Amino acid sequence: MxxxxxxxxxxxxxxxxxxxxxxxxxxxxxxxxxxxxxxxxxxxxxxxxxxxxxxxxxxxxxxxxxxxxxxxxxxxxxxxxxxxxxxxxxxxxxxDPLGETLEARKLDADLxxxxxxxxxxxxxxxxxxxxxxxxxxxxxxxxxxxxxxxxxxxxxxxxxxxxxxxxxxxxxxxxxxxxxxxxxxxxxxxxxxxxxxxxxxxxxxxxxxxxxxxxNTQIPVLGHTEGVCHVYVDEAADLEQAEAIAFDAKVQYPAVCNAVETLLVDRRVAETFLPPMVERYEAADVELRGDEATREIVDVGEATDDDWDSEYGDLELSIKIVSDVYEAVEHINAHGSKHTESIVTEDAETAETFMTGIDAASVFHNASTRFADGYRYGLGAEVGISTGKIHARGPVGLAGLTTYKYYLEGDGQLVATYAGEDATPFSHESLDGEWTPGRLEDE
Amino acid sequence: MxxxxxxxxxxxxxxxxxxxxxxxxxxxxxxxxxxxxxxxxxxxxxxxxxxxxxxxxxxxxxxxxxxxxxxxxxxxxxxxxxxxxxxxxxxxxxxDPLGETLEARKLDADLxxxxxxxxxxxxxxxxxxxxxxxxxxxxxxxxxxxxxxxxxxxxxxxxxxxxxxxxxxxxxxxxxxxxxxxxxxxxxxxxxxxxxxxxxxxxxxxxxxxxxxxxNTQIPVLGHTEGVCHVYVDEAADLEQAEAIAFDAKVQYPAVCNAVETLLVDRRVAETFLPPMVERYEAADVELRGDEATREIVDVGEATDDDWDSEYGDLELSIKIVSDVYEAVEHINAHGSKHTESIVTEDAETAETFMTGIDAASVFHNASTRFADGYRYGLGAEVGISTGKIHARGPVGLAGLTTYKYYLEGDGQLVATYAGEDATPFSHESLDGEWTPGRLEDE
CATH class of the missing domain: 3.40.605.10 (Aldehyde Dehydrogenase; Chain A, domain 1)
Incomplete structure (x- = not known):
């Protein structure tokens, strides 16, 4: 050593x-x-x-x-x-993530x-x-x-x-x-x-x-600090499905970053949805905290403002009642960590409002937040999950450890030819095939 | 106001x-x-x-x-x-750089x-x-x-x-x-x-x-500080072509970041190549500085160690004689700014050694460094040129101002189904088509 x-x-x-x-x-x-x-x-x-x-x-x-x-x-x-x-x-x-031709373009003859x-x-x-x-x-x-x-x-x-x-x-x-x-x-x-x-x-x-x-560094960092993920149960949800998704998202593995931390429930279905949901969570030892409207329907602890920003990473969950999908989107954009968010609804338009309105790496429709994972996404081995928006976002596969290089093959071309009044125009046609040095000579 | x-x-x-x-x-x-x-x-x-x-x-x-x-x-x-x-x-x-489906994958039926x-x-x-x-x-x-x-x-x-x-x-x-x-x-x-x-x-x-x-910021920065670009004239270069490229790369627009700052010349062609090249540069008022070996062949100023790291941004150029392509690659990896590098050679293997060996955003074979530009590359309007390797590299088009989002459309799927001993396997097949919310219902 x-x-x-x-x-x-x-x-x-x-x-x-x-x-x-x-x-x-x-x-x-x-x-x-x-x-x-x-x-x-x-x-x-x-x-x-x-x-x-x-x-x-x-x-x-x-x-x-x-x-x-x-x-x-x-x-x-x-x-x-x-x-x-x-x-x-x-x-x-x-x-192999290396040596892949991501784009190829003919700029001009032999260029x-x-x-x-x-x-x-x-x-x-x-x-x-x-x-x-x-x-x-x-x-x-x-x-x-x-x-x-x-x-x-x-x-x-x-x-x-x-x-x-x-x-x-x-x-x-x-x-x-x-x-x-x-x-x-x-x-x-x-x-x-x-x-x-x-x-x-x-x-x-x-x-x-x-x-x-x-x-504490100027080096680019790939990763995530926290996962404050939400499930929103919409008025038009299949409530049985919503219950199963909300349960899976919390209980299947509560310690991970893609587990749900706050359940948002549309006011119009709260009275039907919450009692059986709470019963099921409590049978699984989930500690629940709700806002005032929630506590009028079910007997759970009191949620404070801190709860909306907390990643419990454990069998704990906060519940909040919202008026509609817009309030859900607003709450998530204010309190979420841009990781993974899910809506349960049978209404495609409401799903679109939620999915396009939320700024997060992964946004799901009728599926558990726990699916946010490189292996489940089919990316192979996972390098990490990024909540940043630069370079790579969400679950990151091997491609996240690559960048690219431009190779230009010419035959003596000068920029002077393509500049000024009598400039030769560029053709910019798409090319098939891979870069090999000297490929111009072989043609 | x-x-x-x-x-x-x-x-x-x-x-x-x-x-x-x-x-x-x-x-x-x-x-x-x-x-x-x-x-x-x-x-x-x-x-x-x-x-x-x-x-x-x-x-x-x-x-x-x-x-x-x-x-x-x-x-x-x-x-x-x-x-x-x-x-x-x-x-x-x-x-439009937005709304493009970059990848689509069926994870399982209706997922x-x-x-x-x-x-x-x-x-x-x-x-x-x-x-x-x-x-x-x-x-x-x-x-x-x-x-x-x-x-x-x-x-x-x-x-x-x-x-x-x-x-x-x-x-x-x-x-x-x-x-x-x-x-x-x-x-x-x-x-x-x-x-x-x-x-x-x-x-x-x-x-x-x-x-x-x-x-002075933790915010990701897209851009470049300097362009210390090189042209390497190899033993197997078409010397007439090399002279034209080296001239264009310096003189066509000396103030920009993709102009050449140091000319590297293979020792085996230096005596033939340098005298007419220097004559041509001097006729265009380019101020030249060379290493000792260069000054034995042509009458130019003395280059110091600082010259190898300088972006003149003007009609100035340093010249260095190297033994072969390996020394050229080594010099460039030590002194270049990872911006744009060019080799002039008729030998495909030497070109490959140079192009794969150099760590730079753009590496050219038989073309002027001045081609490194979003418009010339066919990227449309240029957002900037990046010498970093994260997110976007080299000339950056509109795509550099985008990231992506994962949309998952399900039908109530739970991760519990895909975990543990009796886990349902994922199919991970490629999908054609674009994301539209509710597309599962329409099928």
């Missing part, structure tokens, strides 16, 4: 990125297979390192400095390691423009506890030809270092330094300052954690 | 943006036509306001506080106003996902002198359904205010407050802090100016 120095690590990653961008698909996939094999082959070693982390975490748990949930997320057993190896293999099987997908360069990631995040992000970066800087939580340091060494050894054929581990906590702030060297950051962790990263 | 308060202006723009996102194409285009007409109708008024600015600028010029070039850029005569009106009309004629282009929301722009920038940016924002915050330079304040009032009046049919003018210089820093409200910034001006914006 050599001494770590963040700046030289990032510089090494920059050099590696330039080479990795031109490593062919077969070599990148073989390296991924080799990582999967190495994780299986070194399972005992990984478990031993992980046991040290878990022991330390359990001591902290006893001292009340840690939660059981965090200890559980830290633990790597054989089943977990196998699922990590399979995840790496599934990344290898995905379609052809190609827009081709390429890696972004150097991506950095900072994540809390889960050591499986390290492997997943390294695999996604490699598949998309990016060099990657990994910074894990100190509570997983032994697991992270072991996994990192295994990945490095398994990918010795790749440009040296394509993957880098940063260990010291104080190095995070240095990483955040390296906006000239690091092209994209993908933080994973709590809202506070992601917010801290976003507020 | 009401009192300006940046925060309430931005809030007004946010509200307008939500409505403008759903204003149809015909209405947006009619508003653009109405802006073009109003500029023609109010030409005298605009010229009068502009004359005040120009008078002030000329007084500053006399006191040596201003340059003639800046005064020239400020001036609006009838021909300039007509060209501005025509530019607005050409934006109206462009294809359909659509990825549809939508506006980003609130875009801000900060620009120096040229008052035509105000109209261009407002037109591009309107075409793409975005609300826009405009902050122009104080030297053009009368022209800007008049143009802004004309645009507002001409677009009274649009959601109130979709366009906002910020006048006080101290308001810029407040705008830069509003990363929760402003989705994208497009600064226009000098490198120092754009750098200042980038370094």
């Amino acid at each position: 050599t001494e770590y120095d963040t700046e030289s690590q990032v510089t090494e990653a920059q050099h590696a990125a330039l080479q990795l961008a031109n490593v062919d698909e077969a070599t990148r996939n073989a390296a991924l297979e080799s990582i999967a094999d190495a994780i299986r082959d070194h399972a005992a070693e990984i478990r031993a390192a992980n046991a040290t982390d878990v022991e330390e975490a359990e001591a902290m748990l006893e001292r009340g400095e840690y939660t059981q949930a965090l200890v559980d997320r830290l633990k790597l057993d054989d089943a977990k390691l196998e699922s990590i190896a399979e995840m790496v293999e599934s990344v290898a099987e995905q379609q 052809e423009l190609y827009k081709v997908s390429v890696p972004i360069g150097v991506v950095g990631t900072i994540f809390e506890s889960r050591p499986d995040a390290l492997v997943q992000i390294a695999a996604l970066a490699l598949k998309s030809g990016n060099a990657v800087i990994l910074k894990g939580g100190s509570e997983a340091s032994e697991s992270n270092r072991t996994l990192y060494e295994i990945i490095r050894e398994a990918t010795a054929e790749l440009p040296d330094g394509w993957v880098q581990l940063i260990e010291a906590h104080e190095e995070v702030d240095r990483l955040l300052e390296m906006d000239e060297q690091v092209d994209l950051l993908m933080p994973r962790g709590s809202s506070e954690f992601v917010s801290y990263i976003q507020d | 009401t009192e300006y308060d940046t925060e309430s202006q931005v809030t007004e723009a946010q509200h307008a943006a939500l409505q403008l996102a759903n204003v149809d194409e015909a209405t947006r285009n009619a508003a653009l036509e109405s802006i073009a007409d109003a500029i023609r109708d109010h030409a005298a008024e605009i010229r009068a306001a502009n004359a005040t600015d120009v008078e002030e600028a000329e007084a500053m010029l006399e006191r040596g506080e201003y340059t003639q070039a800046l005064v020239d850029r400020l001036k609006l005569d009838d021909a300039k106003l007509e060209s501005i009106a025509e530019m607005v009309e050409s934006v109206a004629e462009q294809q 359909e996902l659509y990825k549809v282009s939508v506006p980003i929301g609130v875009v801000g722009t900060i620009f120096e002198s040229r008052p035509d920038a105000l109209v261009q940016i407002a037109a591009l924002a309107l075409k793409s359904g975005n609300a826009v915050i405009l902050k122009g330079g104080s030297e053009a304040s009368e022209s800007n205010r008049t143009l802004y009032e004309i645009i507002r009046e001409a677009t009274a049919e649009l959601p109130d407050g979709w366009v906002q003018l910020i006048e006080a210089h101290e308001e810029v820093d407040r705008l830069l802090e509003m990363d929760e409200q402003v989705d994208l910034l497009m600064p226009r001006g000098s490198s120092e100016f754009v750098s200042y914006i980038q370094d």
Whole structure:
């Protein structure tokens, strides 16, 4: 193990990125297979390192400095390691995101423009506890030809270092330094300052954690801080369907960002809809808080203004009665986190008002908010979910780790020919086919 | 004229943006036509306001506080106003960037996902002198359904205010407050802090100016600071073609970001290539500086290390002799600004090494760097040129002012059905057609 120095690590990653961008698909996939094999082959070693982390975490748990949930997320057993190896293999099987011709245009005779997908360069990631995040992000970066800087939580340091060494050894054929581990906590702030060297950051962790990263760097950040999602039950809803959707959206997995936090109910159906809905939630131990109008119909706790902006991440839900779809849209645009919003209605026009009126990455009609996910969307492995609107929005697949490059193939063309009074006009016709250097000579 | 308060202006723009996102194409285009007409109708008024600015600028010029070039850029005569009106009309004629179905996928029976282009929301722009920038940016924002915050330079304040009032009046049919003018210089820093409200910034001006914006805001910035572009003349170049390209790239318009700043010459052709090239540059008054090897062949000034990182923006050029394409790639990746790079060679393999090895938005083979431009690329009106790799890269058209939204049309689907041991699998088939709400019912 050599001494770590963040700046030289990032510089090494920059050099590696330039080479990795031109490593062919077969070599990148073989390296991924080799990582999967190495994780299986070194399972005992990984478990031993992980046991040290878990022991330390359990001591902290006893001292009340840690939660059981965090200890559980830290633990790597054989089943977990196998699922990590399979995840790496599934990344290898995905379609190559690189070298795709996104647009091609003939500007004039023998002057052809190609827009081709390429890696972004150097991506950095900072994540809390889960050591499986390290492997997943390294695999996604490699598949998309990016060099990657990994910074894990100190509570997983032994697991992270072991996994990192295994990945490095398994990918010795790749440009040296394509993957880098940063260990010291104080190095995070240095990483955040390296906006000239690091092209994209993908933080994973709590809202506070992601917010801290976003507020303290000039590097573009791909991710989300919170998910304050809503289900709106319209006057024209199939109420049975609405009940099932509202239940699924909260109870099926309450800890995740696409779970519903506030249920909005059209005043005209509230008296019919709410009593059975509340009964069902309460049978599932959901803690409910309602606005005044809600509490006139059902016996639930009192919702305060804070509730409308809260991501409970647990079996808790706030309920608000609204006059119509317009009030629902207004409430969501004021309090939602632009993540995922759902309307239940049989009226297409009302659905359109809701779906086009709300500014969010995902807007659903008659479906649970829990569908907002890269795998369910068919994007393959998920890089993250973005609530920003720049670069990538909503669930992000491998394409989110690419950018593009324009290749222009000419035959000595000068701009002077296309400027001034006797300017030759551009033809700007669409072209079929892929960029290959020297393709003009072959025609 | 009401009192300006940046925060309430931005809030007004946010509200307008939500409505403008759903204003149809015909209405947006009619508003653009109405802006073009109003500029023609109010030409005298605009010229009068502009004359005040120009008078002030000329007084500053006399006191040596201003340059003639800046005064020239400020001036609006009838021909300039007509060209501005025509530019607005050409934006109206462009294809609608909104409502395009970018992807559509059937997740399962009656569960359909659509990825549809939508506006980003609130875009801000900060620009120096040229008052035509105000109209261009407002037109591009309107075409793409975005609300826009405009902050122009104080030297053009009368022209800007008049143009802004004309645009507002001409677009009274649009959601109130979709366009906002910020006048006080101290308001810029407040705008830069509003990363929760402003989705994208497009600064226009000098490198120092754009750098200042980038370094002082958390809002994503679309633009470029500098263009240090290269032409590399390879051993296998058609030397006559190389001379023409290197000349065009520098002399055709030296002030722009896609002009060449450093000429790299393969050692094996330097003695043949350089003497006539230098003669031609000198005849066009280009000031030349070369490295030691260059100065052994031709009589030019001495290039220092600073020259390799300089954007002259003028009739100046540095020349360096390199051993081969690999040294050229290395030099460019170390000193280029990731803007536009060109190789002249008849060897396809060497071209490939150069084009895939260089990390830049545009890489050309046998063509002048000056082709890097949205209009020449066939993108229509240019929003800007980006040297960043996130969101949009190189010349950016209207699509750079859009993001997307996922619409999911269901029939009451729950995630519980697709999770756990008896999970229903997703089908993830490609779909044809556009999203329309209620389309499931119509099938």
